[in-house]
Amino acid sequence: MKKLMILGGSRYIVPVIKKAQELGIYVITCDYLPDNDAHRFSDEYVNLSVIDKDSVLDFAQKIGIDGIISFACDPGVVTAAYVAEKMHLPFQCSYESARILQDKGLFRKFLMTHEFNCPKAYTYVGEMPSRADLGKFKWPVIVKPTDSAGSKGVTKVDRYEDIQSAVETALEYSHSDSYIVEEFLTFEGYHSSADLFTEDGTLTFVTYSDQLFDSGASNPYTPAYIIWPTSMKKKYQDELTSELQRLMTLLKVGTGIYNVETCVADGRPYIMEVSPRGGGCKIAELQRLAYGVDLIENEIRMAVGMPLTGIHGSECDGVWCEMVVHSRSGNPGVLSGISIDKEVEEKYVKVQDLSVKAGDKIKPFSGANMSMGDVFLRFDSRQKLDEVIQHSKEWLDIKVKERAI
Numbered sequence: 001m002k003k004l005m006i007l008g009g010s011r012y013i014v015p016v017i018k019k020a021q022e023l024g025i026y027v028i029t030c031d032y033l034p035d036n037d038a039h040r041f042s043d044e045y046v047n048l049s050v051i052d053k054d055s056v057l058d059f060a061q062k063i064g065i066d067g068i069i070s071f072a073c074d075p076g077v078v079t080a081a082y083v084a085e086k087m088h089l090p091f092q093c094s095y096e097s098a099r100i101l102q103d104k105g106l107f108r109k110f111l112m113t114h115e116f117n118c119p120k121a122y123t124y125v126g127e128m129p130s131r132a133d134l135g136k137f138k139w140p141v142i143v144k145p146t147d148s149a150g151s152k153g154v155t156k157v158d159r160y161e162d163i164q165s166a167v168e169t170a171l172e173y174s175h176s177d178s179y180i181v182e183e184f185l186t187f188e189g190y191h192s193s194a195d196l197f198t199e200d201g202t203l204t205f206v207t208y209s210d211q212l213f214d215s216g217a218s219n220p221y222t223p224a225y226i227i228w229p230t231s232m233k234k235k236y237q238d239e240l241t242s243e244l245q246r247l248m249t250l251l252k253v254g255t256g257i258y259n260v261e262t263c264v265a266d267g268r269p270y271i272m273e274v275s276p277r278g279g280g281c282k283i284a285e286l287q288r289l290a291y292g293v294d295l296i297e298n299e300i301r302m303a304v305g306m307p308l309t310g311i312h313g314s315e316c317d318g319v320w321c322e323m324v325v326h327s328r329s330g331n332p333g334v335l336s337g338i339s340i341d342k343e344v345e346e347k348y349v350k351v352q353d354l355s356v357k358a359g360d361k362i363k364p365f366s367g368a369n370m371s372m373g374d375v376f377l378r379f380d381s382r383q384k385l386d387e388v389i390q391h392s393k394e395w396l397d398i399k400v401k402e403r404a405i
Contacts, residue, residue: 001024001025001026002024002025002026002066002067002304002305002306003025003026003027003028003063003064003065003066003067003304004020004025004026004027004028004065004066004067004068004069004300004303004304005028005029005030005056005060005065005067005068005069005083006020006027006028006029006030006038006042006068006069006070006071007029007030007031007050007056007068007069007070007071007073007076007077007079007080008029008030008031008036008038008050008070008071008072008073008076009029009030009031009033009036009037009038009039009045009073010036010037010038010072010073010280010369011037011038011355012071012072012278012280012281012282013029013037013038013071013072013073014037014038014041015282015285015296016069016071016278016296016299016300017029017038017041017042018041019294019296019297019300020300021043023297023300023301023306025300025304026043026044027041027042027043027044028042028043028044028045028046028063028065029042029044029045029046030045030046030047030048030050030056030059030076031047031048031049031050031073031076032047032048032049032050034047037355046059050070050073050075050076050079051075051076051078051079051175052079053078053079053082053083056079056083057082057083057086057087060083060087061087065087065089066089066303066304066305067084067089067090067300067302067303067304067305068080068083068084068087068089068091068303069091069277069299069300069303070277071277071278071299072277072278072279072280073277074102074147074148074149074275074277075147075175076277077098077101077102077275077276077277078095078098078099078102080098080277081093081094081095081097081098081099081276082095082098089303090254090255090256090302090303090304090305091254091256091276091303092198092253092254092255092256092257092258092276092302093251093252093253093254093256093276094251094252097251097252097253097276098276100251101251101274101275101276102147102275103146103147103176104121104123104144104145104146104147104180104273105121105123105146105178105180106146107273107274108121108123108180108182109123111271114246114247114250116243116246116247116271117243117268117269117270117271118270119182119183119184119185119270120136120137120138120182120183121180121181121182121183122180122181122182123146123178123179123180124167124178124179124180124181125176125177125178126171126177126178128163128164128167129163129167129181131160133181134160134163134181137181137182137183138183139157139158139159139184140156140157140158140184141156141157141181141182141183141184142154142155142156142157142181142182142183142184143155143157143163143166143167143169143170143179143180143181144170144179144180144182145170145171145173145174145178145179146174146176146178146179146180147174147175147176147178148173148174148175149275149280149368151219151221151222151223151367151368152173152219152366152367152368152369153169153170153171153172153173153174153179153367154170154219154221155169155170156184156221167179185263185265185266185270186265186266187263187264187265188263188264188265188266188267189210189231189232189233189264190209190210190211190212190227190230190231190232190263191210191211191223191261191262191263191272192208192209192210192211192230192232192260192261192262192263193209193211193223193226193259193260193261193279193281193283194206194207194208194209194228194259194260194279194283194287195257195258195259195260195278195279195283195284195287195295196244196257196258196259196260197256197257197258197293197295197298197299197311198248198253198254198255198256198258199255199308199311200254200255201248201249201252201253201254201255202245202248203241203244203245203248204311204312204313205291205293205295205311205312205313206241206244206313207228207229207230207287207291207316208229208230208232208237208240208262209226209227209228209229209230210225210226210227210228210230210231210232211223211225211226211227212224212225212226212227212389214326214328214365216328217326217327217328217364217365218327218330218364218365218366218370219364219365219366219367222324222326222365222366222367222368222370223281223324223368224323224324224326224365225321225322225323225324225389226281226283226286226321226322226324227319227320227321227322227382227385228286228287228290228291228316228319228320228321229290229316229319231382232264233264236264236269239269240262240269240271243269243271244260244262244271244274247271247274253276255302255308256276256299256302256303257276257277257278257284257295257296257298257299258274258275258276258277259273259274259275259277259278259279259283260273260274260275261273261274278295278296278299280368280369281322281324281368281371281374282322282353282374283322284296284299285351285376286320286322286376289317289320289350289351289376289378290316290317290318290320291314291315291316291317292314292317293311293312293314294309295311297309298311317378318378318379318380319378319379319380319381319382319384319385320376320377320378320379321376321377321378321379321385321389322374322375322376323374323375323376323377323389323392323396324368324371324374325338325354325371325372325373325374325375325396325398326365326370326371326372327362327363327364327365327370327372327398327400328365328393328398328400329364329400329402330364331364331402332361332362332363332364332402333361333362333400333401333402334359334360334361334362334400334401335356335357335358335359335360335361335362335372335398335399335400336358336399336400336401337358337397337399338354338356338372338373338396338397338398338399339396339397340352340375340395340396340397341394341395341396341397343395344388344395348377348378348379348388349375349376349377350376350377350378351374351375351376352373352375352376353373353374353375354372354373355371355372355373356372356373362400372398375396
């Protein structure tokens with residue numbers, strides 16, 4: 001029986017575990033939090049930090065794994081690439097390419113070196129940026145950790161006096177005590193987050209989405225809705241796909257899944273982030289329903305050396321939305337209950353996956369890891385989707401009893 005090691009333990013990994021087990025694969029999950037959801041479903045759990053690459057390598061060699069991935073777990077990506085390279089196992093890119101992609105500072109430098117569209121950005125380790133440095137930016141700016149995901153630790157800063165607080169927030173979420181300051185881009189349309197797939201370095205599955213944000217959330221830069229297909233103009237999609245292929249070629253990637261964030265600003269398309277892993281928020285699952293392509297199964301097959309099932313571009317079957325269920329308050333509280341209007345549920349809801357129950361403690365929506373679950377909805381038109389989503393507070397009833405801070 002083949003053995004697959006998955007770094008991370010969030011609920012987003014559960015579908016990956018179940019699919020691997022369907023394929024007859026023994027699954028080992030790994031992180032330092034034994035109570036994480038995924039460990040209840042894996043065949044074996046090992047308590048190791050996913051950023052301790054040598055300890056993970058030692059364990060992987062000891063039990064003789066056949067493959068390793070980090071899915072919906074940004075901190076584990078570099079370790080997975082490292083272990084795969086040391087053990088001569090399949091992985092979508094080299095250890096060095098993974099390092100570049102996972103460090104926002106290194107990635108911005110790589111993009112600028114190779115003349116991709118890129119916002120001006122500087123990297124700092126521990127220290128505060130000087131007024132002279134900050135004077136080189138067009139304001140406002142964004143401050144974020146170099147090595148975090150899910151919009152954790154991200155702050156938009158409009159004035160110099162607020163920089164210190166933003167830096168402190170970024171460093172709270174950084175494993176390397178580093179962060180970047182970059183110019184804020186005003187999107188044309190929507191930001192996109194989607195999972196893509198390469199085969200032998202060639203993009204064979206590419207989609208773009210529309211991300212919508214909740215301006216009233218604790219962190220207004222954490223996606224609240226992800227919609228397929230995108231409303232982005234085709235010319236920008238084509239430019240982005242061409243630039244993404246150029247990026248993949250420069251990085252000499254192989255076969256596998258990538259979570260990619262892009263946007264259009266000032267009439268130019270930007271590649272914002274690329275990570276050699278499946279995205280959180282169950283992106284690959286919604287894409288499977290919308291496009292009929294199972295990226296999760298093919299990522300597993302790649303990792304353990306099994307033949308792929310065939311990946312191809314296809315049209316989106318309708319208009320789909322992933323609604324990230326989250327607290328609408330900036331204060332912690334206790335959940336009383338969540339309910340969906342019966343008519344909306346019967347007409348549009350295809351999947352409900354709530355990770356909380358009445359009586360659970362609820363935290364403000366400061367990052368994707370603070371969601372309360374996901375709801376997948378399907379519509380026949382974007383007009384109808386927009387109409388229903390606009391009134392979501394009326395048909396999705398979230399009752400939270402707030403607690404004093």
